[in-house]
Each structure stands twice: as structure tokens, then as C-alpha cells.
Amino acid sequence: MSLKSSCSPSTNSLLGSKKFDLKRLCKKTGKTYTLFAARLRNLLCYCLKSRFVEDYDTVIELLISDRLKGSLPQGLLNYILTQEEKG
Numbered sequence: 625m626s627l628k629s630s631c632s633p634s635t636n637s638l639l640g641s642k643k644f645d646l647k648r649l650c651k652k653t654g655k656t657y658t659l660f661a662a663r664l665r666n667l668l669c670y671c672l673k674s675r676f677v678e679d680y681d682t683v684i685e686l687l688i689s690d691r692l693k694g695s696l697p698q699g700l701l702n703y704i705l706t707q708e709e710k711g
Contacts, residue, residue, distance in 0.1 A: 649667060651660040677683055693701055 649664060651657065672683065675682075675686060677686065693704065696704070
């Protein structure tokens with residue numbers, strides 16, 4: 625799983641998308657846990673940068689926003705995502 629394929633700013637989700645799921649990232653056979661931890665860190669850093677996160681408050685806002693979006697009915701979620709794309 626590459627960093628670019630794992631997190632896309634267009635998904636409008638920090639941790640809730642299929643493209644960025646720390647739970648799906650697995651330690652590769654023959655690799656150390658230190659390298660695995662580094663991969664996790666790099667993925668998270670890449671995704672935070674792609675969402676223009678610069679401080680702790682922004683991380684909290686994104687996590688809450690993503691959690692709320694995950695609880696919405698599909699139709700309402702699609703409408704909100706469309707509105708966000710329009711700016």
C-alpha cells in the first residue's frame with residue numbers, strides 16, 4: 625500500500641475512509657516492528673499534511689467531522705460532500 629493510494633484529500637475523511645485505514649496496514653513478513661511503526665507514522669503524517677493540518681485543534685475537528693459523517697445516512701452524506709467540493 626503506497627502513501628498516495630492510502631490517503632487522498634478528496635475522500636473528505638481522515639481516518640474513516642477505506643483509503644486511509646491504519647487498521648488495514650499490516651506488518652510485512654520479515655520486516656521489523658520498528659519499520660512497521662515508521663510506515664504507520666509516515667502514512668499518518670502524509671494524510672495530515674494532505675488535509676493541511678497544522679495544529680492539535682485541527683486534528684480534533686477532522687476526527688469529529690469524520691465521525692459525524694460516518695453516522696449520516698448516505699443521501700445526506702453525499703449532499704454534504706458535494707457542498708464541500710463546491711467550496
